[in-house]
Amino acid sequence: MSTKHVEQIDSVTLSVINNAFVNVCREMGTAMMRTSYSPIFNEGLDFSCMMFNTRGDLIGQAEFCPTMLGSCQYAMKWMLDEIGLEAFGPGDVYIHNDPYRGQNHMPEHLVVKAVYWEGKPWGFVGNVAHVGEIGGMAPGSFAADSTEVYQEGLRLPPIKIMDNGEYVKDVWKIILANHRTPRTSWGDYHAMIGSLHVAEQRVLELLEKYGGEFLSAAADQLLDYSERFMRAEIAEMPDGVYYAQDCMEDDGVTDRPYWMRLKLTIKGDEAICDWLDSDDQARGPINATFVVTAASCYSAFLHVVSDEIPINSGCYRPIRIVTRPGSLVNVKHPGPSVGGNTETHPHIQNVVMRALAGAVPDRVSAAEGASSCNFLFGGVHPEYGEYYTNYHIEGSGWGGTATHDGNNVLCPNNGNCRNTPVEILETKYPFIVERYALRNDSAGPGKYRGGLASTRVFRVTAPEITVNALFDRTKTQAPGIFGGGPGASSGIFIKRKGDTEFRTFSEVFGTVSDSKFTRVVVTEGDEIMLNSAGGGGYGDPRERPRELIEEDLRQGFISREAAERDYGYRG
Numbered sequence: 001m002s003t004k005h006v007e008q009i010d011s012v013t014l015s016v017i018n019n020a021f022v023n024v025c026r027e028m029g030t031a032m033m034r035t036s037y038s039p040i041f042n043e044g045l046d047f048s049c050m051m052f053n054t055r056g057d058l059i060g061q062a063e064f065c066p067t068m069l070g071s072c073q074y075a076m077k078w079m080l081d082e083i084g085l086e087a088f089g090p091g092d093v094y095i096h097n098d099p100y101r102g103q104n105h106m107p108e109h110l111v112v113k114a115v116y117w118e119g120k121p122w123g124f125v126g127n128v129a130h131v132g133e134i135g136g137m138a139p140g141s142f143a144a145d146s147t148e149v150y151q152e153g154l155r156l157p158p159i160k161i162m163d164n165g166e167y168v169k170d171v172w173k174i175i176l177a178n179h180r181t182p183r184t185s186w187g188d189y190h191a192m193i194g195s196l197h198v199a200e201q202r203v204l205e206l207l208e209k210y211g212g213e214f215l216s217a218a219a220d221q222l223l224d225y226s227e228r229f230m231r232a233e234i235a236e237m238p239d240g241v242y243y244a245q246d247c248m249e250d251d252g253v254t255d256r257p258y259w260m261r262l263k264l265t266i267k268g269d270e271a272i273c274d275w276l277d278s279d280d281q282a283r284g285p286i287n288a289t290f291v292v293t294a295a296s297c298y299s300a301f302l303h304v305v306s307d308e309i310p311i312n313s314g315c316y317r318p319i320r321i322v323t324r325p326g327s328l329v330n331v332k333h334p335g336p337s338v339g340g341n342t343e344t345h346p347h348i349q350n351v352v353m354r355a356l357a358g359a360v361p362d363r364v365s366a367a368e369g370a371s372s373c374n375f376l377f378g379g380v381h382p383e384y385g386e387y388y389t390n391y392h393i394e395g396s397g398w399g400g401t402a403t404h405d406g407n408n409v410l411c412p413n414n415g416n417c418r419n420t421p422v423e424i425l426e427t428k429y430p431f432i433v434e435r436y437a438l439r440n441d442s443a444g445p446g447k448y449r450g451g452l453a454s455t456r457v458f459r460v461t462a463p464e465i466t467v468n469a470l471f472d473r474t475k476t477q478a479p480g481i482f483g484g485g486p487g488a489s490s491g492i493f494i495k496r497k498g499d500t501e502f503r504t505f506s507e508v509f510g511t512v513s514d515s516k517f518t519r520v521v522v523t524e525g526d527e528i529m530l531n532s533a534g535g536g537g538y539g540d541p542r543e544r545p546r547e548l549i550e551e552d553l554r555q556g557f558i559s560r561e562a563a564e565r566d567y568g569y570r571g
Contacts, residue, residue, distance in 0.1 A: 005213065006213060006214055006217035008221065009214075009217065009218055009221055013218070014218060014221060014222055014225065017206075017210070017215070017218045017219075017222070018060070018222055018310045020206055021051055021059060021060025021061075021219075022060060022061070022062055023062075023202075024051060024060060024125070024199050024202045024203060024206075025049040025050055025051060025060055025061050025062035025064075025199070026049070026062040026063075027198055027199065027202060028049035028062075028125065028127060028195040028196070028198055028199040029045070029047065029048075029049045029062055029064060029127075029195070031191070031194060031195040031198045032047055032049070032127065032129065032191045032192060032194075032195045033045060035187075035190070035191040035194055035195075036187060036188050036191035037183075037184045037186075037187030037188050037191070038132045038184050038187075038188055038390070038391075039390065039420050039424055039425070039428065040130055040132050040390075040391045040417075040420075041129065041130075041132075041188055041191060043418060043419075043420045043421065043424055044130075044393065044417045044418055044419075044420055045064070045416075045417055045418050046065065046129065046130040046391075046393075046415065046417045047064060047065065047068070047127055047128060047129035047130065047192075048061065048062075048064035048065045048068035048069050048072065048127060048128050048129075049061070049062055049064060049125075049126075049127045049195065049199070050062075050069065050072055050125075050126055050127065050128075051123060051124065051125055051126070051199070051203070052072075052073070052076050052112070052123055052124040052125075052126060053123045053124075053216065053219055053220075054080075054085055054121055054122070054123055054124070055077075055080070056073060056076040056077035056079070056080045057073060057219075057223060057312070057313040057314075058072060058073045058076075058312050058313040059123070059219040059222065059223065059312050059313070060219075060312065061311055061312070063416070064416060065128075065414065065415050065416050065417065066295065066298075066299040066302075066413065066414055066415075066416060067104055067292060067295045067296070067299070067341060067345050067414040067415070068104065068108065068128040068295075069295070069311070070291075070294060070295025070296075070298040070299055070316070071102070071103070071104050071289075071291035071292065071294060071295040072110065072126070072128055073313050073316075074102035074290075074291040074294070075096065075101065075102035075103050075110045075128075075291070076102075076110070076112065076124065076126065077102065078101045078102035078158070079094060079096060079101075079102075079110075079112070079158040082101070082157070082158055083158050085121060087160075088112075088113075088114035088121055088124075089114075089163075089164060090114070090116045090164060091113075091162065091163070091164040091165035091166075092113065092114065092160055092162060092163060092164065093111055093112070093113050093160070093161055093162035093193055093196065094111065094112055094113075094158050094159065094160050094161070095109055095110065095111045095156060095158075095159060095161050095189075096109070096110055096156050096157055096158040096159065097109040097110070097131075097134070097155065097156050098155055098156060098157050098158075099149065099155075099289045099331070099337050100149075100289075100333050101157060101158070102291055103289070103291070104128075104289060104291060104292050104295070104340075104341040104345075105152075105289070105292075105337050105338045105339075105340060105341040105342075106134060106136075106141070106149070106152050106153050106154075106155055106337075106338065107130050107131055107132070107134055107141055107142075107153070107338065107391075108128050108129065108130050108131075108341070109128065109129060109131050109156070109189075109192070110126060110127070110128045111126060111127060111129075111161075111189075111192045111193060111196065112124045112125070112126035112196075113125055113126070113162075113193075113196040113197075113200060115200050115203045115204065115207075117204070117207045117212045118212060122203070122207060122212050122215070122216065123203070123216075123219070125196050125199035125200055125203060126196070127192055127195060127196070129188065129192055130391065131185060131188055131189070132181070132184065132185075132188070132389060132390065132391045133179050133180050133181045133184065133185060133378075133389040134153035134154050134178070134179060134185075135153045135154045135178040135179055135180065136151055136152045136153035136154075137151045137152075137518065137519070138376065138468045138518045138519055139180060139376060139377065139378025139379070139389045139466050139468065139519075140376030140377065140378055140389045140390065140391050140468060141153040141338070141376075142338055142339070142374055142376045142391065142468050142470050142518075143285065143336070143338065143468070143518050144252045144284070144285065144339065144374075144468055144469060144470040144513070144516035144517055144518050145252045145253055145284060145285075145512065145513075145516065145517065145518045146252075146284065146285045146336040146338065146518075147253060147283050147284065147336060148334040148335070148336055149333065149334045149335065149336055149337065150334065151336065152285065152336055152337075152338045153178075154174075154175065154178040154179070156175070159171055161175075161189075161193075162193065175189075180378060180387050180389055181387055181388060181389050183386075184388075184389075222310055222312060222314070223312055223313055223314035224314060225310065225314065226309055226310045226311070226312050226313075226314030226315045227314035227315070227317045227318065229305075229306070229308075229309045229310075229315070230301070230305065230309060230314070230315045230316075230317070230318050230319075231269035231270070231318045232269070233305040233306060233309070234266065234268075234269050234270065234271050234301075234305075234318055234319075235268060235269040237266045237356075237359040237360055238266065238359050239266055239267055239268070240265075240266055240358065240359065241263060241264070241265050241266075242263075242264040242265075242266070242355040242356070242357075242358040242359060243261075243262065243263055243264070243355060244261075244262050244264070244351045244352070244354035244355035244357075245259055245260065245261040245262065245351060246259070246260060246347045246348075246350060246351045246354075246367075246479075247259045247260070247347075247476065248260075248282070248286045248328070248343065248344055248347060248472055249472055249473070249474060249475040249476050249515070250284075250475070250513050250515070250516065251282035251283060251284030251285070251286045251516070252284040252285065252286070252339070252470070252512065252513045252515075252516030252517070252518075253282070253283045253284035253512065253513075254282070254283055254284065255512065255513065257476075258279045258282050258286065258328050259278060259279045259328070260275065260278045260279070260328055260329055260344070260347060260348055260351055261275065261277040261278050261351075262274065262275055262351045262352060262355050263275075263276075263277065264352065264355040264356070266359055269318055270318045270319075270320065271301065271318060271319045271320070272320045272322060273297045273319065273320065273321050273322065273352065274322040275293060275321075275322060275323045275324070275327070275329045275330075276322060276323070276324050276327075278323075278324070278327045278328050278329050279327065279328045280326060280327055280328070281326055281327055281328055281330075281331050281332060281335045282328060282335075284336065284339075284516065285336035285337060285338045285339045285340070285470070286328070286339045286340055286343060286344050286472075287328055287331035287335050287336065287337045287340045287344070288328065288329050288330070288331065288337065288340035288341070288344045288345060288348065289330070289331055289337055289340060289341075290321070290323055290325075290329075290330045292329075292337075292340055292341050292344070292345050292348070293321060293323055293329040293330060293348055294316075294321045295345070295414075296345050296346075296348035296349040296352060296414070297319055297321055297348070297349075297352050298315070298316050298319060299349055299413060299414070300349045300352035300353050300356065301319055301352070301356075302315070303353065303363075303364075303365075303413075304353075304356055304360050304363040304364060328344070329344075329348065338470070339374070339470045339516070341414070342372040342374055342393075342412075342414070342415075342470065343370070343371055343372065343374075343470060343471075343472045345412075345414040346368060346370035346371070346372075346412040346413050346414050347370050347472070349413050349414065350367040350368065350370055350399075350413075350478075353365060353367070353399075354367065354479075354481065357481060357482075361402070361482065362402045363402075364401070364402075364481070365398065365399035365400065365401045365406065365481075365535075365538065366399030366400050366401075366406070366444065366446065366450060366478070366479065366480045366481040366484050366535060366536030366537055366538045367399050367478040367479050367480075367481070367487075367535065367536040368396055368397065368398040368399050368406070368412060368413060368450075368451070368478055368535045368536075369396025369397050369398075369412065369451075369453060369473055369478050369487060369490065369532055369533030369534060369535055370396065370412055370413075370472065370473060370478060370533065371396060371412065371471050371472040371473045371490050371532065371533055372393040372394070372396075372411070372412055372414075372415065372470075373393060373394035373396070373469075373471050373490055373492070373530055373532050373533075374391070374392075374393060374468075374469065374470040374471065375392045375393070375394070375467070375468075375469055375492070375528075375530055376389065376390065376391050376392065376467065376468040376469070376470075377389070377390055377392075377429070377465050377466065377467045377468070378390070378465070378466055379430075379462060379464060379465045379466055381429075381430065381462070382430055382461075382462045382463065383430075388428070388429065390425075390428070390429055392420065392425070393411060393415070393417060394409075394454055394456065394530050394532040395408075395409035395410045395411050395412075395419060395454060395532060396409070396410070396411075396412055396451075396453055396473075396478075396490070396532040396533045396534070396535065397409065397410075397442060397443055397444075397450045397451030397452050397453045397478070397487050397532070397533065397534040397535030398410055398413075398450065398451040398535045399444075399450050399451070399478065399480075399481070399487075399535040399536045399537075399538065400444070400446045400447075400448035400449050400450050400451075400480075400484060400535065400536065400537045400538035400539070401448060401538055402448070402538060402539070403448070404448055405443075405448050405449050405450070405451065405548075406443070406444075406448070406449065406450040406451030406535035406536075406538075407451045407535075408438060408443075408451045408452040408454075409438065409451070409452065409453065409454045409532065410451065422436060430460065430461045430462035430465065431458045431459065431460060431461060431465075432458070432459045432461055433456065433457070433458060433459075434457040434458070434459050434527065435455065435456065435457040436454065436455070436456045436457075437454065437455055437456075438452045438453070438454060438455075438556075438557065439452060439453045439454060439455050439488060439531065439532075439534065440556060440557065440558065440559060441488065441557075441558055441559055441562045442487060442488035442533075442534035443487060443488075443534045443535060443537070443557065443558070444477075444478060444479075444480045444484055444485045444486050444487040444488075444534055444535055444536040444537035445480075445484065445485040445537045445541040445544075445562070445566035445567060446480055446483070446484030446485060446536070446537020446538045446539050446540070446541050446544070447483075447484070447537070447538060447539030447540055447541065447543040447544050448484075448537065448538045448539060448544070449484075449535075449537045449541075449544070449552070450478065450480070450484070450487045450534050450535025450536045450537050450538075451487075451534065451535040452534060452557055453487065453488055453490070453531065453532040453533055453534040454530075454531070454532045455529065455530070455531050455532075456529070456530045457527055457528070457529050457530075458527065458528045458529075458530075459525070459526070459527050460522050460523060460524050460525060460526045460527070460528070461524060462524060463523065463524055464521050464522065464523050464524070465521070465522050465523075466519055466520070466521055466522075467520050467521075467522055467528070468517065468518045468519065468520070469492050469505070469515065469516060469517055470515070470516050471490050471491070471492055471515035471516065472490070472515060473489055473490045473533035474489055474490050474491050474492075474514055474515040475489065475514075475515075476489065477489050477533070477534075477536075478533055478534065478535055478536040479536050480536035480537040480538065481536060481537075481538055481539075482538060482539050482540075483539055483540040483541070484536055484537025484538045484539055484540075484541070485536070485537045485541060485566060486536055486537075487533055487534025487535045487536050487537075488531075488533060488534040489531075489533055490515070490531050490532050490533035491504075491514070491515070491529075491530075491531045492504075492505065492514070492515065492528065492529070492530055492531070493505075493528070493529040493531075494508050494509075494522065494526060494527070494528055494529075495526065495527040495528075495529070496508065496525075496526050497523065497524070497525030497526055498525075502527070502529050505517055505520060541566050541567045541568075542567065542568050544567055546569070549563055549567050549569050553571075
C-alpha cells in the first residue's frame with residue numbers, strides 16, 4: 001500500500017502505534033499459551049508472535065524467542081517470493097518449516113494469515129512455534145545422530161492448510177499421518193491458528209481507528225526510525241576489526257570439534273559479521289542455517305545497544321551477515337540442522353558478544369552455558385495406552401557482566417523459554433523427578449561470577465521409554481572474559497536399576513557421543529541425571545567484593561574450597 005500521501009507522523013503517535021503492534025503480538029501469545037496441548041507450548045512458551053507488512057518486513061513483535069524473531073522475516077519473504085502475495089486470500093492460513101526456505105530448523109513452524117482491509121491484504125499476522133513431534137527417526141524429532149534432513153521429520157514448503165476458513169483436508173491428513181502424536185499436534189496447530197484469528201481482530205480494530213494508509217505509513221516510519229537508532233548506536237562504537245571463535249564439541253556422528261570463527265568489522269554506522277573462516281558443515285545435526293546465524297548476530301547486538309529501540313526489521317539493516325554455503329554457519333542441502341538452532345545458535349551469539357568486547361567491553365557478558373540440554377523421550381503411556389513424546393530443555397548459567405553476576409538456570413539466549421514445572425512433568429509423563437537443584441561450584445569465578453547451572457534426576461516409572469539427547473558443553477566450558485574463569489561443563493548420565501553410580505551413556509550403551517545420541521531404551525527404575533552448564537565469569541575473581549563471596553558461601557553457591565582457591569578468600 002502506498003503511503004506517499006502521509007506526512008511524517010509525530011513521535012508520540014508512532015510510539016502509541018508501536019506499542020499497539022507489540023500488544024497484538026502479546027495477546028496472540030497469550031491465546032497460544034492458554035489453548036495449546038503440549039508443555040513446550042503452554043509451559044515452556046517455545047514460540048514467537050509477530051506482524052509483517054506485505055513486503056515481508058517484521059513490523060511488530062513481543063518478548064518471545066530471539067532466534068525466531070530474528071529469522072522470521074527471512075521465512076516470510078521466502079514465502080512471498082515463492083507463492084506471491086496474490087496466493088493469500090481472505091481466511092487463508094499457510095504453514096512452512098523448511099530450513100532451506102528461511103526457517104531455523106524443522107520443528108519450528110511458521111503459520112501466517114493475511115489481514116484484509118478494503119478488499120486487499122494490508123499485512124500479515126503470524127507465529128512461529130516448536131511443534132514437539134513431527135516424525136523422523138527419533139521420538140520428539142531430535143535425531144542427534146542424523147546425517148541428512150530427511151531423517152529429521154516431515155519437511156513442509158509453504159503450503160495452505162486453511163482455505164477461506166475451511167480445512168484443506170488432504171494436507172492435514174498428510175501432516176498428521178507423519179506425526180507420532182497426531183492428537184497433540186492437532187491441538188498445538190489449532191492454538192497457533194486460533195491466535196491468528198485473535199490478532200487479526202486486533203489489527204482490524206487498529207485499521208478501523210487509523211485507516212490503512214496511515215497505519216502502513218506508521219509501520220514504514222517505525223522501520224526507518226529503528227534503522228536510524230541502530231546506526232547511531234553502532235556509530236558510537238570504535239571503528240575496527242575484532243575477532244572471536246568458539247567450537248561445538250562434536251556433531252553426534254564424528255568425535256571432533258567444529259569451529260565457528262568471526263571477523264567483526266565496525267565501520268561508521270555499519271557492522272559486518274564475516275563467518276567465512278568457519279569450518280565446513282558437519283555430518284551430524286549441529287549445522288546452523290543462514291537465518292540462525294543472522295538471528296544470532298542480531299540478538300547479540302540488541303544485547304549491547306539501548307533497550308529503547310523498537311525491534312523490527314529496521315534494526316537489522318545496518319548489520320550485514322557474510323557466510324559461506326556448506327559451512328557450519330550456513331548449512332547446504334541435504335545437511336541436517338535440528339541442533340544448529342538449539343545448540344550452535346547460542347555459541348554463535350557468544351562469539352559475537354566476545355568480539356564486541358573489543359569495542360564495548362562494559363556492555364558485554366561472558367559466555368553462557370550455551371546448551372539447551374535437549375532431552376527428548378517417547379513411548380506408550382502405561383496408564384492410558386497412547387503414544388506420547390516430550391521435548392524438555394534445561395536452563396544454563398548465563399555469563400557475568402561488568403556490573404552483576406550472571407543469571408542462574410535460564411534458557412540459553414536463543415530461546416527465552418520458561419522452565420517446565422516438576423508437577424507438570426510428573427503428571428503427564430512416566431517419570432518421577434527425584435532431584436532438581438542448583439549445582440554447587442558450577443559458576444565461572446570472576447569479579448562478577450557466572451550464573452549457576454542445575455542438576456535434575458529423572459526416575460523411569462514405565463516399563464520402557466525411548467530417550468534422545470542433544471547436549472553441548474560436556475567436553476568444553478563456557479569461557480570467562482577479562483580474567484574471569486570458565487563455568488562448569490554439562491552432562492547427561494544414567495544409573496541403571498540396581499547400580500550404585502551414574503555413568504555416561506557411551507559407557508553403558510556404547511553411543512558414539514556422551515552428549516548426542518538417539519533411540520536409547522531405558523527401563524523402569526533407571527535414573528537419568530541432567531546437568532546443565534555454568535556461565536563464565538567477568539573480571540578478575542580476586543577483585544570480587546568480600547561480601548558477595550560470603551553471601552555465595554551462605555547460600556551454598558560455592559564451597560569453602562572454591563572460595564579459597566578461586567577468590568583467595570580467607571574466612
